[in-house]
Amino acid sequence: MLNYVLVLSCLTLSLCLCDQTPHIVFVLADDLGWNDLGFHNPAMITPTLDKFAKEGVIFNNSYVQPMCTPSRSAFMTGYYPFHTGLQHKVIDYWQPNYLQANYTILPQYLKKRGYATHIVGKWHLGFCNWKYVPTRRGFDTFYGYYQGCEGHFNRTIENGYDFRDNDTVAYLKGEYSTKLFADRAIQIIENHDPSIPLFLYLPFQNVHFPIEVPKQYENMYSNIHDNMRRVYSGMVSAMDEAFGNITAALERKGLTNNLLLGFTSDNGGPIGLGANNLPLRGGKTTIWEGGTRGISFAHSKTLIKKTGYTHNGLMHAIDWFSTFLEVAGLPQPAGIDGISQWKMWRDGAPSERLEVVHNIDNIANNSAIRDKQYKLILGNPGPGPWDPLPKLEDTEEDFEKPDPLPDTLLYDLIEDPGEHNNLVDELPDVVNRLKARLDYYKSTAIPARFPPNTPAGDPNNFGGVWGPGWC
Structure with missing residues (x-):
């Protein structure tokens, strides 16, 4: 009971x-x-x-x-x-x-x-x-x-x-x-x-x-x-x-x-x-x-x-x-x-x-989109160092300074979450597919106020x- x-x-x-x-x-x-x-x-x-x-x-x-x-x-x-x-x-x-x-x-x-x-x-x-x-x-x-x-x-x-x-x-x-x-x-x-x-x-x-x-x-x-x-x-x-x-x-x-x-x-x-x-x-x-x-x-x-x-x-x-x-x-x-x-x-x-739009900024003239695996960036994404954790010593280390970036970047975020390897040349079909999705979203965007x-x-x-x- x-x-x-x-x-x-x-x-x-x-x-x-x-x-x-x-x-x-x-x-x-x-x-x-x-x-x-x-x-x-x-x-x-x-x-x-x-x-x-x-x-x-x-x-x-x-x-x-x-x-x-x-x-x-x-x-x-x-x-x-x-x-x-x-x-x-x-x-x-x-x-x-x-x-x-x-x-x-x-x-x-x-x-x-x-x-x-x-x-x-x-x-x-x-x-x-x-x-x-x-x-x-x-x-x-x-x-x-x-x-x-x-x-x-x-x-x-x-x-x-x-x-x-x-x-x-x-x-x-x-x-x-x-x-x-x-x-x-x-x-x-x-x-x-x-x-x-x-x-x-x-x-x-x-x-x-x-x-x-x-x-x-x-x-x-x-x-x-x-x-x-x-x-x-x-x-x-x-x-x-x-x-x-x-x-x-x-x-x-x-x-x-x-x-x-x-x-x-x-x-x-x-x-x-x-x-x-x-x-x-x-x-x-x-x-x-x-x-x-x-x-x-x-x-x-x-x-x-x-x-x-x-x-x-x-x-x-x-x-x-x-x-x-x-x-x-x-x-x-x-x-x-x-x-x-x-x-x-x-x-x-x-x-x-199924996808995330990082941003579409008509003033900065950049945009980015990710699907489950790939991320496409168009335009300048901004400063891109891989910042080191500050060390215990009183010294400064220069950030890694990558070469000037192309206008189109593609990364496999599952294999490369740190965005080191640009795959634009290797995967043109993926680039075109994600560009088409960005074009769709851009057609719905309003100008930045x-x-x-x-x-x-x-x-x-x-x-x-x-x-x-x-x-």
Whole structure:
């Protein structure tokens, strides 16, 4: 009789979990290199991120855009940036640019399903008009900054202060931003009603320039003599600690029994600022693998059935949008580029994605596409060194300087993930096939929207604060 009651209780609990709308926590690391977490590079001290990655599903071929704004627009809309006009560089400090208001973004969809929606961290999708800020785009609360970067301690960039608690300027100089963000995320979790589905978007400031961290984290890497790499590594470990404190709060609140947690970088690491993308080529701003392959994983105690492995299926930033919608029980909007990868995440099924477009940039005049095996690059992909991990000695090594590149490059990413061997001459049929696919996507692309900077946005016009009201 006792066994029967236990089985019935477990079955009832299982049915309840299935009927409940899952909580979703989406963590975004800024400028994190492929080789900058411990499960790729044991020299990095990231025990909590490593634990969650190894207990979940690590995505080995998860692609993002080369820079911040394009990736964030893809996560939020499910559209390739060349379909929203945000494919070129990032929204600059003084630039009247934004993710246009006619795009319904992820939290707005989730609100329809009853989610409480919160963003803690970096926005970088436009703020020159109030209608473009997070609290007008489906987020119940916003705690963070509008711009692409700022001081981690003084929250200032280009002589303007940038930090908001919802729409109100919050003067919080002195505390390290990662600590502030973790504390606010924990506060949101502790005050949340578990019967309401939670969407918590955590776009951390770390490990973006400026390279700054409290000394105790830098000291964790005292064996590294290269100052930039040592501080950058400390920033990664500070983020890991914050991640650990936030996930501990989720556990204490009892939310992890029905939680999907996703983690990804927004682009490759900037190799001149302490990041490392080995064995991948290039880094942030480039369409090499080091600029566009994101280090990422998903984790869930109850929702993911196959765990503890690395999945090699193709995925793109736009697919996070679609996957989260399916997990929330929402239909896919017509016309988007994203594909739900929930079967891949949950069951280990093959990816639904057959190809990834790295970018189509009409201003930079470059583009790239990958199918399951091959990657075609047209135009200049950007600087392409294979960055060495900084050594313990106080010496500098020159990057490998390859010969000038041809306009067409083809790589077999299964055999050559570091993009060393150009196969254009050996595989003309593959080149023509992928060119045809790129031509198709180019026929659907819209020109990059990249207006000139304007003094109208000068923070001196707004009491020394970056804010809306100038476009």
